[in-house]
Structures are given as C-alpha cells and as structure tokens.
Amino acid sequence: MPIIFDQxxxxxxxxxILSQLNLTLNEGCLYSIIGPSxxxxxxxxxxxxxxxxxxxxxxxxxxxxxxxxxxVFQDLYLFPWQTVTEALAMPLTIKKIESAKKxxxxxxxxxxxxxxxxxxxxxxxxSGGQKQRVALARGMITSPHFLLLDEPTSSLDIGSxxxxxxxILEKQQAFHQGIILVTHDIEEAVYLGQKLIVFxxxxxxxxxxxxxxxxxxxxxxxYYQFCSKLKNTIxxxxxxxx
Ligand SMILES: Nc1ncnc2c1ncn2[C@@H]1O[C@H](COP(=O)(O)OP(=O)(O)OP(=O)(O)O)[C@@H](O)[C@H]1O
Numbered sequence: 001m002p003i004i005f006d007q008x009x010x011x012x013x014x015x016x017i018l019s020q021l022n023l024t025l026n027e028g029c030l031y032s033i034i035g036p037s038x039x040x041x042x043x044x045x046x047x048x049x050x051x052x053x054x055x056x057x058x059x060x061x062x063x064x065x066x067x068x069x070x071x072v073f074q075d076l077y078l079f080p081w082q083t084v085t086e087a088l089a090m091p092l093t094i095k096k097i098e099s100a101k102k103x104x105x106x107x108x109x110x111x112x113x114x115x116x117x118x119x120x121x122x123x124x125x126x127s128g129g130q131k132q133r134v135a136l137a138r139g140m141i142t143s144p145h146f147l148l149l150d151e152p153t154s155s156l157d158i159g160s161x162x163x164x165x166x167x168i169l170e171k172q173q174a175f176h177q178g179i180i181l182v183t184h185d186i187e188e189a190v191y192l193g194q195k196l197i198v199f200x201x202x203x204x205x206x207x208x209x210x211x212x213x214x215x216x217x218x219x220x221x222x223y224y225q226f227c228s229k230l231k232n233t234i235x236x237x238x239x240x241x242x
Contacts, residue, residue: 001063008057027178032193036238039199070144078123113137129160146178
C-alpha cells in the first residue's frame with residue numbers, strides 16, 4: 001500500500017523545493033530523510049500527507065487515505081490538560097471506536113510503550129523521553145499505515161535518544177508500518193533507516209543503507225566512511241547556501 005510520487009515538482013512561490021521527483025514509499029519500510037536545514041524535508045512530509053499539493057506531477061496512495069498517515073511533530077502537541085490515558089483515548093474517540101475495544105487498545109498501548117505507571121500523569125509531570133513515547137504511542141494506537149516522524153529524538157540526551165531509537169525500531173518491526181523519519185543526526189538516520197532519502201539542493205536520492213539496525217557496525221571503517229560521506233554531502237550543500 002505505497003505512497004507514489006510521480007514526476008512531482010513543488011515550489012513555494014519562486015522557491016523550488018522538488019523537481020520531477022519519482023519515488024515509491026512502501027509500508028513496512030523505515031526511511032530516514034536527511035539533508036541541510038531549509039532544503040525541504042518537512043515540506044516532503046507535508047506532501048506525503050497531502051497537506052500540500054504538488055505544483056506539478058502527482059502523489060497517489062494505493063488502498064490508503066491520508067487518514068492512514070499520522071504525523072508526530074517535533075513539538076509533540078500533547079495537550080497540558082490530558083493525562084497519558086486521555087491522550088491515547090483521543091484518536092480512538094475521533095475514530096468512533098466503541099468503548100470496550102477502546103479500553104483494550106489503551107491497555108495494550110500502555111504496556112507496549114512502557115507507560116503503565118504513567119497513565120494518570122499530565123505532560124508537565126513527564127520527562128522529555130516519556131513525552132516522546134506518549135506522542136509516538138498516540139500516533140500508533142490507531143495502527144496507521146504510515147507514521148511521519150519529524151525529528152523525534154532531537155530534544156533528548158544521548159541515553160534517552162538511544163532508548164527511543166531502539167524503541168522506534170522495535171515497534172516498527174512489530175507493527176510493520178511505513179515510517180518516514182526526518183533527522184539531522186546522521187548516525188540516527190543510519191541506525192534507523194532501511195533506506196536513506198538524501199535531500200540536496202539539486203536532487204533527492206534514495207539509497208540502500210548497508211548499516212541499518214547496527215549500533216556498533218562490525219566493519220567500523222566502512223561504517224565511519226559511510227557516515228562521513230553523508231555528512232560531507234550535507235555540509236557541502238549547507239556551505240553553498242551561505
Ligand atoms: N509556507 C511557506 N511559504 C514559503 N516558504 C516556505 C514555507 N514553508 C517553508 N518554506 C521555505 O521552504 C524551504 C524548505 O522548508 P522546510 O521546512 O521544508 O525545510 P527543512 O529541510 O525541513 O528545514 P529544517 O531542517 O530546518 O527543519 C525553506 O527555505 C523554508 O523557508
């Protein structure tokens with residue numbers, strides 16, 4: 001049930017973001033999007049969700065609608081007046097899931113995302129990593145076909161970051177969703193992305209990632225060179241813009 005970009009171009013007034021992009025995003029795959037600031041990564045997520053319309057070309061969904069694609073924003077948008085349980089209930093209420101099923105899904109989700117002890121807490125009573133887990137859980141509770149994650153770990157310290165990365169990978173492998181994740185952290189992109197979508201000023205390239213799901217790559221030199229090449233590509237484009 002893919003999202004298909006066919007010859008997609010997109011511009012904001014005079015600013016060209018995408019040029020005739022052909023790309024297929026499949027369910028069950030985790031994509032990391034990397035590229036310098038301002039190149040168009042968030043715009044790409046908005047196009048995937050059809051919040052924006054291409055200037056030319058088409059984006060088509062097979063057997064899904066935009067309701068099957070959920071975005072988890074960097075700012076999380078947890079409502080201060082909702083407890084964890086209430087936050088998880090909200091998307092189910094919107095989908096008119098009946099009460100017994102709702103209770104069951106919330107209980108499963110609290111367990112899956114290790115939130116059981118936090119069920120009655122409000123956002124201000126949670127750590128950054130716990131809030132990220134609640135936002136992810138809320139995004140996943142209706143089993144969307146695709147999850148769009150905009151810098152999901154950017155505000156976390158290294159320990160919480162690695163925990164959440166492992167967590168995202170485990171949940172994705174358990175639920176087989178398509179995840180499209182934007183990150184500025186190259187090591188994160190390489191750890192999480194089965195495929196890497198590299199944005200530069202002139203083109204968008206999708207590449208296979210030989211180091212997917214490897215925290216300590218057995219071939220350290222090749223891993224280091226791979227990350228370093230990606231960083232240099234992005235640095236060169238950033239420098240061109242200054
Ligand atoms: N609504 C808009 N109208 C005009 N220009 C916009 C609009 N939204 C974004 N832009 C511009 O389009 C470009 C791409 O923005 P976008 O937010 O997609 O980049 P990004 O790669 O996600 O950046 P970052 O990594 O800093 O979050 C930027 O130059 C931005 O200023």
